Amino acid sequence: xxxxxxxxxxxxxxxxxxxxxxxxxxxxxxxxxxxxxxxxxxxxxxxxxxxxxxxxxxxxxxxxxxxxxxxxxxxxxxxxxxxxxxxxxxxxxxxxxxxxxxxxxxxxxxxxxxxxxxxxxxxxxxxxxxxxxxxxxxxxxxxxxxxxxxxxxxxxxxxxxxxxxxxxxxxxxxxxxxxxxxxxxxxxxxxxxxxxxxxxxxxxxxxxxxxxxxxxxxxxxxxxxxxxxxxxxxxxxxxxxxxxxxxxxxxxxxxxxxxxxxxxxxxxxxxxxxxxxxxxxxxxxxxxxxxxxxxxxxxxxxxxxxxxxxxxxxxxxxxxxxxxxxxxxxxxxxxxxxxxxxxxxxxxxxxxxxxxxxxxxxxxxxxxx
Amino acid sequence: xxxxxxxxxxxxxxxxxxxxxxxxxxxxxxxxxxxxxxxxxxxxxxxxxxxxxxxxxxxxxxxxxxxxxxxxxxxxxxxxxxxxxxxxxx
Numbered sequence: 278x279x280x281x282x283x284x285x286x287x288x289x290x291x292x293x294x295x296x297x298x299x300x301x302x303x304x305x306x307x308x309x310x311x312x313x314x315x316x317x318x319x320x321x322x323x324x325x326x327x328x329x330x331x332x333x334x335x336x337x338x339x340x341x342x343x344x345x346x347x348x349x350x351x352x353x354x355x356x357x358x359x360x361x362x363x364x365x366x367x368x369x370x371x372x373x374x375x376x377x378x379x380x381x382x383x384x385x386x387x388x389x390x391x392x393x394x395x396x397x398x399x400x401x402x403x404x405x406x407x408x409x410x411x412x413x414x415x416x417x418x419x420x421x422x423x424x425x426x427x428x429x430x431x432x433x434x435x436x437x438x439x440x441x442x443x444x445x446x447x448x449x450x451x452x453x454x455x456x457x458x459x460x461x462x463x464x465x466x467x468x469x470x471x472x473x474x475x476x477x478x479x480x481x482x483x484x485x486x487x488x489x490x491x492x493x494x495x496x497x498x499x500x501x502x503x504x505x506x507x508x509x510x511x512x513x514x515x516x517x518x519x520x521x522x523x524x525x526x527x528x529x530x531x532x533x534x535x536x537x538x539x540x541x542x543x544x545x546x547x548x549x550x551x552x553x554x555x556x557x558x559x560x561x562x563x564x565x566x567x568x569x570x571x572x573x574x575x576x577x578x579x580x581x582x583x584x585x586x587x588x589x590x591x592x593x594x595x596x597x598x599x600x601x602x603x604x605x606x607x608x609x610x611x612x613x614x615x616x617x618x619x620x621x622x623x624x625x626x627x628x629x630x631x632x633x634x635x636x637x638x639x640x641x642x643x644x645x646x
Numbered sequence: 647x648x649x650x651x652x653x654x655x656x657x658x659x660x661x662x663x664x665x666x667x668x669x670x671x672x673x674x675x676x677x678x679x680x681x682x683x684x685x686x687x688x689x690x691x692x693x694x695x696x697x698x699x700x701x702x703x704x705x706x707x708x709x710x711x712x713x714x715x716x717x718x719x720x721x722x723x724x725x726x727x728x729x730x731x732x733x734x735x736x
Contacts, residue, residue: 295678295679296679581713581714581717583709583710585711613679615712616711616713616716617676617677617713618676619716620712620713620714620717620718620719621717621719622716622720623717623720624717624718624719624720624721624722625720625723627721629717630717630718630721631707631714631717631718631721632708633707633708633709634707634721634722
């Protein structure tokens with residue numbers, strides 16, 4: 278078969294096939310896709326028989342895959358004789374990825390940014406430039422400064438946060454953190470976190486469920502709070518409620534930032550931040566939550582504590598075969614292939630932790646006192 | 647057992663573990679669903695080296711098997727889960 282961009286030679290059995298569930302497809306569709314990728318083109322009937330999947334579900338799964346461009350079929354008039362072929366997994370993923378990415382429209386982002394600036398101009402800061410970037414670096418109006426490049430801006434932020442500060446607020450309307458921002462943000466977040474600065478970050482949920490989440494380990498502490506909202510009006514940093522920085526040109530961060538310290542502008546920006554913060558939620562990240570039954574939870578707890586399947590089975594008075602079955606069901610629900618991945622998912626969900634971590638002595642805790 | 651979900655301010659008590667580049671690559675591949683063998687091929691090392699790398703990680707984290715290793719790394723947010731981060735170089 279020679280259809281462009283379509284794999285007709287099956288991948289070696291056991292090769293990694295990315296999970297399409299993560300990109301919003303059903304687990305049936307994911308299963309059918311995997312089968313086609315791994316074992317090559319097939320008819321709907323053959324798929325249904327091999328997978329033990331009802332004909333209707335197989336048809337729905339294929340329709341879903343066809344709609345998302347993950348498979349193609351021959352165009353026989355009779356659906357039963359059509360042969361289905363998977364596209365290359367990497368091509369499918371990048372297609373699904375770009376489909377998700379388009380959720381945020383760059384134009385809308387710019388319009389929103391300008392909306393905020395326009396209302397600031399009419400209310401409190403007529404000197405705030407809009408649509409144009411001030412030509413010369415430095416002060417261009419009272420309490421307003423132009424930092425002409427992104428580097429200047431990040432240097433300036435370092436200066437501003439060098440003395441003791443109490444609070445650092447930021448929000449970002451960029452759906453995917455780019456590597457430059459991430460590299461700049463990670464050490465800064467860590468340093469501020471360690472200094473006990475109150476950090477609040479408002480962002481947008483990542484397009485693909487994947488984050489360049491370099492500061493994830495800090496989140497959920499008492500002083501670092503992070504929320505997500507579908508809409509964030511502009512990119513903004515506010516330090517100690519005294520200094521605000523926003524991009525000079527929302528379409529090109531390389532054109533630098535505006536620094537504003539005029540109180541009425543700050544009040545307006547802080548009110549804006551608070552309004553969006555209140556409407557935002559804590560991020561749901563990594564994996565979809567999973568509801569565990571009591572038995573599943575008990576089993577996980579035993580295995581996490583170092584039990585083998587055998588000893589866990591004895592403890593639960595079930596067969597080792599049942600243990601395998603319970604684990605398999607959980608893996609299917611989370612869309613993973615093996616126990617290592619299941620562990621990763623459950624660990625990230627804080628369902629369990631191995632004893633070495635769960636009982637980690639806490640030197641700073643006041644439990645002993 | 648202390649319920650891990652009830653830990654407050656967990657960030658400050660988690661042990662610090664730093665993965666080497668090699669370890670991070672391996673963990674990322676396994677997190678994507680690679681087997682030891684296919685991960686080894688991808689990294690251009692032997693399956694035995696894969697086992698050794700994982701064994702040393704398990705020792706450092708004080709765990710005995712792959713499931714616990716996954717739990718620990720997931721808990722410490724050392725890998726993306728589940729499935730792939732295709733095309734990203736994180």
